[in-house]
Amino acid sequence: MNRSEPPLLSVRNMITSFHTHDGIVNAVNGIDFDIFPGETLGLVGESGCGKSVTAMSVLRLLNPSSATTLGEVIFKGENLLDMTPEKMRLIRGSEISMIFQEPMTSLNPILTVGEQIAESLRLHEKLDQEKAWEKAVQMLKLVQIPSPEIRAGQYPHKLSGGMRQRAMIAMALCCSPCLVFADEPTTALDVTIQAQIIRLLDHLKKGSNMSVVLITHDLGVIARMAARVVVMYAGKVVEEAPVVPLFHDPRHPYTRGLLNSIPVLKNDGQTRLTEIPGIVPNLLHMPEGCSFHPRCSRVMDICTKKSPPMVHFMENRRAACWLVSDE
Amino acid sequence: MTDRKNVDTDQNSGDNTVSGSRGWAKLKRNRAALAGGILLLIYLLCALGAPVLFRGDPSAPDLMNSLSPPSGAYFLGTDELGRSILGRILYGARVSLLIAVGVVGVGLVIGVPVGLVSGYYGGKTDFIIQRFTDMMLAFPGFLLALALVAILGVGLKNTVISIGISMIPLYIRLVRGCVLTVKEEVYVEAARACGTRDLNIIRHHILPNVLAPIIIQTSLGMGTAILFAAGLGFLGIGVQPPTPEWGSMLGSARAYMMGKPHVATFPGIAIFLAVLSFNLLGDGLRDAFDPRSRI
Amino acid sequence: MIHFLMKRLLSIIPVLLGISLLLFFMLRMLPGDPAQVLAGQMASPEDVRIIRIQMGLDQPLYIQYGVFLKRLVHLDLGVSARTQNPVIQEIWARLPNTILLALCAITLACLFGIPAGVVAAIRPYSWIDYLVTLASLFGISMPVFWLGLMLMIVFSITLQWLPAGGIGTWKHLVLPSITLASFVVAFIARMTRSCMLEVLSQDYVTTARSKGLKEKVIIVKHALKNALIPIITVVGLQFGLLLGGAVLTETVFAWPGLGRLIVDSILARDYAMIQGSILIFGLLYTLVNLLVDMTYAFVDPRVRYD
Numbered sequence: 008m009n010r011s012e013p014p015l016l017s018v019r020n021m022i023t024s025f026h027t028h029d030g031i032v033n034a035v036n037g038i039d040f041d042i043f044p045g046e047t048l049g050l051v052g053e054s055g056c057g058k059s060v061t062a063m064s065v066l067r068l069l070n071p072s073s074a075t076t077l078g079e080v081i082f083k084g085e086n087l088l089d090m091t092p093e094k095m096r097l098i099r100g101s102e103i104s105m106i107f108q109e110p111m112t113s114l115n116p117i118l119t120v121g122e123q124i125a126e127s128l129r130l131h132e133k134l135d136q137e138k139a140w141e142k143a144v145q146m147l148k149l150v151q152i153p154s155p156e157i158r159a160g161q162y163p164h165k166l167s168g169g170m171r172q173r174a175m176i177a178m179a180l181c182c183s184p185c186l187v188f189a190d191e192p193t194t195a196l197d198v199t200i201q202a203q204i205i206r207l208l209d210h211l212k213k214g215s216n217m218s219v220v221l222i223t224h225d226l227g228v229i230a231r232m233a234a235r236v237v238v239m240y241a242g243k244v245v246e247e248a249p250v251v252p253l254f255h256d257p258r259h260p261y262t263r264g265l266l267n268s269i270p271v272l273k274n275d276g277q278t279r280l281t282e283i284p285g286i287v288p289n290l291l292h293m294p295e296g297c298s299f300h301p302r303c304s305r306v307m308d309i310c311t312k313k314s315p316p317m318v319h320f321m322e323n324r325r326a327a328c329w330l331v332s333d334e
Numbered sequence: 335m336t337d338r339k340n341v342d343t344d345q346n347s348g349d350n351t352v353s354g355s356r357g358w359a360k361l362k363r364n365r366a367a368l369a370g371g372i373l374l375l376i377y378l379l380c381a382l383g384a385p386v387l388f389r390g391d392p393s394a395p396d397l398m399n400s401l402s403p404p405s406g407a408y409f410l411g412t413d414e415l416g417r418s419i420l421g422r423i424l425y426g427a428r429v430s431l432l433i434a435v436g437v438v439g440v441g442l443v444i445g446v447p448v449g450l451v452s453g454y455y456g457g458k459t460d461f462i463i464q465r466f467t468d469m470m471l472a473f474p475g476f477l478l479a480l481a482l483v484a485i486l487g488v489g490l491k492n493t494v495i496s497i498g499i500s501m502i503p504l505y506i507r508l509v510r511g512c513v514l515t516v517k518e519e520v521y522v523e524a525a526r527a528c529g530t531r532d533l534n535i536i537r538h539h540i541l542p543n544v545l546a547p548i549i550i551q552t553s554l555g556m557g558t559a560i561l562f563a564a565g566l567g568f569l570g571i572g573v574q575p576p577t578p579e580w581g582s583m584l585g586s587a588r589a590y591m592m593g594k595p596h597v598a599t600f601p602g603i604a605i606f607l608a609v610l611s612f613n614l615l616g617d618g619l620r621d622a623f624d625p626r627s628r629i
Numbered sequence: 630m631i632h633f634l635m636k637r638l639l640s641i642i643p644v645l646l647g648i649s650l651l652l653f654f655m656l657r658m659l660p661g662d663p664a665q666v667l668a669g670q671m672a673s674p675e676d677v678r679i680i681r682i683q684m685g686l687d688q689p690l691y692i693q694y695g696v697f698l699k700r701l702v703h704l705d706l707g708v709s710a711r712t713q714n715p716v717i718q719e720i721w722a723r724l725p726n727t728i729l730l731a732l733c734a735i736t737l738a739c740l741f742g743i744p745a746g747v748v749a750a751i752r753p754y755s756w757i758d759y760l761v762t763l764a765s766l767f768g769i770s771m772p773v774f775w776l777g778l779m780l781m782i783v784f785s786i787t788l789q790w791l792p793a794g795g796i797g798t799w800k801h802l803v804l805p806s807i808t809l810a811s812f813v814v815a816f817i818a819r820m821t822r823s824c825m826l827e828v829l830s831q832d833y834v835t836t837a838r839s840k841g842l843k844e845k846v847i848i849v850k851h852a853l854k855n856a857l858i859p860i861i862t863v864v865g866l867q868f869g870l871l872l873g874g875a876v877l878t879e880t881v882f883a884w885p886g887l888g889r890l891i892v893d894s895i896l897a898r899d900y901a902m903i904q905g906s907i908l909i910f911g912l913l914y915t916l917v918n919l920l921v922d923m924t925y926a927f928v929d930p931r932v933r934y935d
Binding site: 466472473476480483484564570571581584587595599601602605609617 | 647648650651766767772774778873874876877880891892895900910911915
């Protein structure tokens with residue numbers, strides 16, 4: 008990662024709202040973050056905090072009739088949100104791609120695995136039928152699928168979950184994108200397979216200058232792969248820090264809560280895992296002040312009244328909490 | 335073949351029905367259903383108020399005025415025997431309503447209990463009942479009704495019985511499908527574990543949950559019944575003249591429509607609107623109370 | 630796949646037995662002597678006697694059923710009381726006409742119904758969606774025979790573009806096909822719309838979008854191909870409606886097909902013919918459903934290999 012370079016992608020005050028029967032819901036409520044070339048950024052939070060919606064908004068994959076995204080998403084000097092649909096379409100899959108959470112449902116059941124990779128190659132790389140297929144087989148080999156020639160001709164239901172996720176990764180990386188969103192790439196898999204997939208992603212990443220946004224609720228995965236972490240809560244960024252300082256010295260009580268709920272192997276049965284009390288707030292009825300205050304163990308008077316401002320400190324860290332502001 | 339025919343019943347399963355009040359709110363917002371309801375009211379009004387709306391005998395011939403086009407005296411014109419088409423359509427509404435209620439009655443009275451038993455008890459009973467419905471469903475509905483008419487003979491009563499019987503398998507399938515899903519619900523298991531008698535479980539737990547799909551099917555079934563009965567009447571093997579029946583009116587109009595298109599036009603519109611009202615309402619009910627099925 | 634097809638083939642055996650049982654008892658439910666019923670009112674006592682022996686009517690019921698089955702297998706459906714011709718011969722002469730009409734109608738219905746449903750599903754709750762939904766509701770509520778009469782008034786009587794009935798040129802086929810298709814097209818459009826809506830909300834469609842594929846490719850290659858699987862099933866089931874509609878359409882347009890034959894036979898109380906033509910209709914329906922199941926296996930790789 009090179010901070011002297013300009014960021015590859017800058018998200019500025021992005022708001023994504025859904026129109027529901029009961030009113031308008033801001034699933035992403037004014038977030039900012041940067042991704043630099045070659046960097047792996049972790050996007051962390053509980054389910055429903057808006058991490059996936061963030062990725063979908065950047066790629067403009069949300070249905071425009073039910074969701075609108077405002078703000079700026081600057082990619083290579085252009086605002087993706089202002090782009091014509093046609094231009095945006097050509098960026099998807101070739102420059103920015105996405106790995107989805109559910110390998111079971113994210114592959115088309117009636118097209119062969121090879122075809123699903125090859126069609127991208129034919130579209131973006133302008134390869135002919137035969138070359139595209141060859142490259143698809145190569146990609147399957149790259150993601151370490153055994154006997155890729157045979158697998159390429161098979162339908163997804165013939166592949167195991169881990170293999171499907173590998174195929175999914177091959178599909179996302181086949182046109183050598185410079186930015187990949189990996190949305191919970193391991194959540195749906197068995198624990199042993201999870202480790203394999205993370206190792207594979209890490210391996211593939213090291214061989215290129217690709218940037219990865221790793222969206223997950225699993226801090227173990229973050230610790231292993233990410234260099235920098237953005238923590239989200241209820242549609243907002245609450246804390247951002249490089250991975251080591253974040254794990255050692257979390258500033259936002261929510262981050263602290265997340266870290267405390269990781270099981271540790273040397274746990275001797277004496278120390279209990281602490282959980283964050285309460286539940287994620289309903290986006291329709293957000294609490295006043297800091298949205299985390301009803302669940303916060305260190306809630307103060309001001310937290311219930313005013314939303315805390317984002318405070319930057321120590322050069323590359325920031326947090327939105329009155330505790331941090333007071334220091 | 336069996337599992338495929340279950341598709342529609344599975345989607346109609348009652349366990350996912352929206353709670354009453356929300357469903358009603360949704361129904362009121364549905365303009366199509368509202369239009370269906372208004373059409374249905376007009377239809378019922380015509381059927382029940384026919385003697386008031388049209389004075390005189392709709393079946394009495396008046397050969398002096400045969401085949402006259404719509405005019406002040408005869409609003410929709412007259413047929414080949416000089417009978418007022420308006421009068422026959424109004425009285426025809428009565429006949430078709432009678433048929434619709436009768437047909438759905440036959441379907442409900444036999445189909446629902448059999449479906450309940452089949453789904454609730456399962457095992458051999460279920461197997462035999464299902465093979466029997468398979469057998470009936472081997473014939474397309476209208477053809478089954480035709481075959482039954484061939485056995486029973488023509489006339490109003492036989493029309494009702496034939497179409498009614500041809501609809502029984504649909505109700506059996508529908509109810510059985512719902513029961514199978516409701517049966518696995520915890521509260522039914524609990525009731526059974528408490529030793530509640532089967533009849534009470536069916537009455538208090540299963541029937542209420544099956545009700546919504548049955549009502550929807552009843553609305554749609556009435557439309558189908560009118561359509562089938564008109565078809566039989568048109569072929570000359572349904573309700574027989576001089577009883578005013580829309581289908582048979584069209585059947586006899588065929589010979590005269592060359593120069594007098596009005597004789598064939600209006601009875602058809604009547605059938606269309608009556609069937610449409612039930613279909614609009616049935617669709618609206620389904621959207622409101624049974625959101626899982628959207629066909 | 631062989632296993633799947635064998636299972637499907639075996640599954641029609643009980644259905645066929647059911648059809649035969651229904652037809653067997655149909656005759657015996659009629660009042661009077663079945664032999665007399667079959668021979669018709671005009672038959673001589675000698676004819677009646679021959680039929681009684683042929684069908685084993687002096688034997689116990691289960692033997693009668695055996696004889697009945699044996700005759701069915703040999704396609705011996707008896708002799709028509711009305712025309713004195715073998716029933717199978719009459720049916721054979723009419724069957725191609727009905728199949729031709731049904732094929733034209735189903736093709737027409739798919740040609741219009743599937744695109745209409747797709748267009749409606751792409752823009753749900755838009756004016757075009759409402760139009761398709763409303764039009765298909767109208768189609769379902771319309772009595773086919775009335776639509777046939779109206780088309781005839783407009784195109785045959787008033788404009789004199791197309792013949793009002795009969796068979797011969799392709800022109801004779803136009804109005805009956807449209808009439809018969811009207812009902813089915815509505816069902817197909819509705820089914821296509823709801824299947825497409827379902828499929829378009831699937832994860833793999835989002836995946837396809839994330840790859841930057843053209844919307845047209847996403848809709849046709851990724852979505853419609855998946856939606857076709859349930860649509861084919863419905864088309865198969867609608868074939869039953871089509872056969873029912875054929876009875877009415879053939880009557881309206883004096884189309885010499887099987888449907889018209891049934892009606893004529895019912896009116897003439899020609900029971901051998903009724904029995905025979907209903908049997909053929911039942912067989913046709915079963916066969917089409919079987920064919921649909923087989924197509925299923927070709928379209929859906931999950932079925933193909935399991």
